[in-house]
Amino acid sequence: MTLTPEIKLELLRKMLRARLFEEKIVAVYGEQEMKTPVHLYIGQEAVAAGVSQHLKPEDYVFSTHRNHGHYLSKGTDLKPIVAELYGRATGCAKGKGGSMHFVDTDKNCMGTSAIVGGSIPLGAGAALAIKLKKEARLAVTYFGDGASDEGVLQETLNFSALKKLPVLFVCENNFYATNSHQRARHAQGVISKRAPAFGIPCELADGNDVEAVYAAAEKAVAHIRSGNGPYFLEFPTYRWKGHVGPDCDYEKGCRPKEEFLEWAKKCPVDAYVKKLSAAKLLSGGRLAEIKDAINSEITEAWNFAKASPLPTPEDLCSDVYK
Amino acid sequence: MPWTKVLIDKQDFEAAEKNGLRNISYRGALLEAQRQLLKSSPEVYLIGEGIDDPGGVFGSTVGLAREFGPERVMDMPIAENGLTGIAAGSAMCGLRPVMIHMRMDFLPMCLDQIVNHAAKWRYMTGGKVGVPLVIRSIIGRGWGSAAQHSQALHGLFTHFAGLQVAVPATPYDAKGLLIAASRSGNPVMFCEHRWLYDFNGYVPEEMYEVPFGKAVVRKEGRDVTVVAVSLMVYEAVKAARELEKEGISIEVIDPRTIKPLDMETILASVKKTGRLVIADAGNIMTGISAEIAAQAAEHGFASLKAPVLRVGLPDVPTPASYALEKVFYPGVAGIKQAVKKLLGAGDGK
16 A cells, blocks of 8 residues: 555644643642553654554454554544543543543544553454454554563463464553663563564564655555464654653653763654655645644544543442453 | 251261151252252253263262253363363353363363463453353372372462352252352362262252351350361261260361451351361361461451461372372361360370
8 A cells, every 4th residue: 555645644643643742741740639640652643643544443452551653543522531530420431440440442443451461462362253253354453572471471472373363562662661661571572572483474664754654554454454374563663751651751760861961862752754745745834734734633533531520329230240 | 957957877967857858969969959050040051071971070960961962061172171171261252161180180281261261261251251161170189199189179279360260068059059159250279079979968040059158066065166078077077976985075067168258157156165276188288277267367366365276288299109199188086176275185295
């Protein structure tokens, strides 16, 4: 598939939607009305945008505590997720999940785990269901470099390869598990190199370059849809904010400031704006138009959430069992 | 009622046969339930280590792999946590897996996926995504099985909201609870006991469900209520027969599922007898017996004429030597002793 101007603009729109959504969270978080720990995706938006561009509505997505970008890029409606952030009864999980547990079954976003590595086998399980039911769809499971430390990744890779499951493993390597650098955790730094040991093809591509992500994901998704089994993608990228919360953690000494500044220069959104501007795709106020549309969607979602009712005490005990 | 009967000895079996009742073993009941589930529901599949081998999980899956093929009766790698997650993920997306562990001792390897994921997913997603996953596991005992091949962890799983825990003691309940578990839409810990596998009992041929949270009175009595779990149901009924000869009448209640737990039936019995013994196949320390005792104290204190006593495993790992196993496992004698103690009778000590 060639990258048409429409697709390029859509990639930019996806990244901007995730970025502006989370910038809004950063702006209001200090009000302390959003009482849920947020793990922000700012800086990593190219990965979800580039991968999601190849997903069909029926494809399953499993994710982690840092899930906002993944679900936004799959096309989730903002209203229920903002309501979820505010703990409202109208939230995507009725106020029972919070920021770490977005869900949108209409978009086949089946839920997210805040236990590192926990959703990796769930994604493969979705793929097993697809295979046993002989359906034409696939499952994506997103995780970070921290999750690659967990044994469950290796267990899942083996089984997925063994059964040729239609599952796409997307490892976003932002180099930090909370504040522990990959150097302190891994003897061998390229996580995707493990996949071929299980018989799974892999690719490593620049996670800050949305077109590089798009190209790698295109190949991976085509491989899976042709019935060839799993694929493993690794995207080095960088999280701008702390592990949790709206602040930059270099101020607390968690990471070198210079390192952050280097990565900030490689902002995936700015870089792509520049690229599309140079290609004259954003002339005539196009960029402002895209941003305005997103901002009004955000305003509407925030208004909806804040006007929504809180759950009642009776809601505490429902949804535990069928 | 034939389905409440606990058949203990040869005489019981012969009497049941004479009445023309269909008697099969506990393992046969499990096998039949799974065969019928596989036949009637395309969403059901079985997965477990070596479930397709000639032994077929102590005979409880024997022949199913040949009948239904490797996609419905699936062998798996020795990767318990990952595969529990995979089974759970498939359950979230429309399948109804039954995962099988030869030993309950392998479940601690899967705790992350059971406790943090399967149990909580429905709640965390506001009811949108359920996990209809049944996990069968078998409590071992004896022949020097020792500390890692004989644990009874059913009580542990009652701690976690979102899980249900079944502890069938009879072939009838083994079949009916397994079918109900698979259809329930919830993650269910299905806890079997190896020593129950050879017990026979009445089992109807057709598919049927035993409801969760409904205890059954295995034997009516007047002096002491004995709540017995899993294998201890048999020990309690045996104890009841022996005590009867001494003029002591005990009521034996089998909760059948310990989550949900039918306290109503237990409390009604305690109201009648005023005395309660809980006999569990698991540990006494923070086991299900502790929960039943606490709830009896909270809700039935006025009925109690004596302290609640518990019979179960001591707070030590399972030993290997048969000399030590004999001391470790309580049985008829332990139940009789507890009952007599409550009645202030003879050798209650």
